[in-house]
Amino acid sequence: MDTRQALLVDAFATEPTAGTPAGVVPEADGLTDDQMQAVASELGATETAFVFPAADADRRLRCFSPTEELTQAETATVAAHAALYERGEIDDAEWTVATAGGEVAVETKQNGMVWVEQGRADITEVDIPYSDVAAALGLDAATLKDVGADLPLATADTGESWLMIPVNYFEHLSRLSVDVAAVASLCDRVDAVGVYPFTFDTVGGDATRRSTFHGRAFRAGSRTEEPVSATASGACAAFVRRYGALDDTIEQIIAEGGHFRDRPGTVSVDTDGAEVWVGGRGVTALDGTVTVPAVDDDDIIEA
Numbered sequence: 001m002d003t004r005q006a007l008l009v010d011a012f013a014t015e016p017t018a019g020t021p022a023g024v025v026p027e028a029d030g031l032t033d034d035q036m037q038a039v040a041s042e043l044g045a046t047e048t049a050f051v052f053p054a055a056d057a058d059r060r061l062r063c064f065s066p067t068e069e070l071t072q073a074e075t076a077t078v079a080a081h082a083a084l085y086e087r088g089e090i091d092d093a094e095w096t097v098a099t100a101g102g103e104v105a106v107e108t109k110q111n112g113m114v115w116v117e118q119g120r121a122d123i124t125e126v127d128i129p130y131s132d133v134a135a136a137l138g139l140d141a142a143t144l145k146d147v148g149a150d151l152p153l154a155t156a157d158t159g160e161s162w163l164m165i166p167v168n169y170f171e172h173l174s175r176l177s178v179d180v181a182a183v184a185s186l187c188d189r190v191d192a193v194g195v196y197p198f199t200f201d202t203v204g205g206d207a208t209r210r211s212t213f214h215g216r217a218f219r220a221g222s223r224t225e226e227p228v229s230a231t232a233s234g235a236c237a238a239f240v241r242r243y244g245a246l247d248d249t250i251e252q253i254i255a256e257g258g259h260f261r262d263r264p265g266t267v268s269v270d271t272d273g274a275e276v277w278v279g280g281r282g283v284t285a286l287d288g289t290v291t292v293p294a295v296d297d298d299d300i301i302e303a
Helices: 033-044 073-086 130-137 142-148 180-190 231-241
Strands: 003-011 020-025 048-052 061-066 093-099 102-108 115-119 122-125 154-159 161-166 194-199 214-217 252-258 265-271 276-281 281-293
Touching: 003 033, 003 276, 020 033, 020 073, 020 281, 033 061, 033 281, 048 073, 061 073, 073 102, 073 115, 073 180, 073 231, 073 276, 073 281, 115 231, 122 231, 130 142, 130 161, 130 180, 130 194, 130 265, 130 276, 142 161, 154 231, 161 180, 161 231, 180 194, 214 231, 231 252, 231 265, 231 276
Parallel strands: 020 048, 061 093, 161 194, 214 252
Antiparallel strands: 003 020, 003 281, 048 061, 093 102, 102 115, 115 276, 122 154, 154 161, 194 214, 252 265, 265 276
16 A cells, blocks of 8 residues: 655644644655545644645645645645755745645745745725624623724635634633634624634733734634634734734734644734735654555555
8 A cells, every 4th residue: 555754743833732733745746636635634634735746836735624625725835845844855945836726935944934925915894793793702892892993893814704803902812702603603794714813912922023913713613723823813914914003113923822722833924914925934743654545445544
């Protein structure tokens, strides 16, 4: 049977068991769609990247969730390039990467950072009572209204639409009691994939590189918070930049998250409020071998 190296890489982290884990199969040439889907399901990461050579780009990434192929997967893209960089297969350079969603620009830098072009942000204010949003999160409406004078409720979309929910203090953000059904209803009303409550009251960073905001990502229908969401972080950075909520001296935005999953991490974001790039490091937490099932075999064995 065919065997392939399979990695779990913690993206947006500087140490193992932090950030968001993503699967990476560095040499995927020859695998079928069904085989890739089986491997992604076995690895169980939110996103798994399969690396292929490409004639029309520097490389091709096929990215899968445990259930389907993805057209947008910044986390797996960062993880894959961090792993390739760590293995010495690529160096500091700008890359063109072919994906199911089209060509994506990627840059790897000497400090270990991987930057991925996320796209252009589409931001739309929404008309939803603060009381409805607060109830879905288990908060008092005042915790949202305090910020609402400067930052309205809005959806921000860089490939996926997230409902941006500014919260006044970290203390309140830490006490969320999410009503899954109510969150799903909110998302349905504004055509969003999830909610992203965030606050400028942060816990990470230092005097020279303090985090800009702390966010918590909850997808509609899920009871589990995403540790560090690159998509939501990039969209939120464009949102706060667009509305002038940041000091002009802040050039690079740092979004922190994952603390309430015991997987803290940071997403660096470069944006002018329209175009968005997200960046982060990656750490290989697991390096193993996966036995790929035959084309007509649904079983998979991991060694």
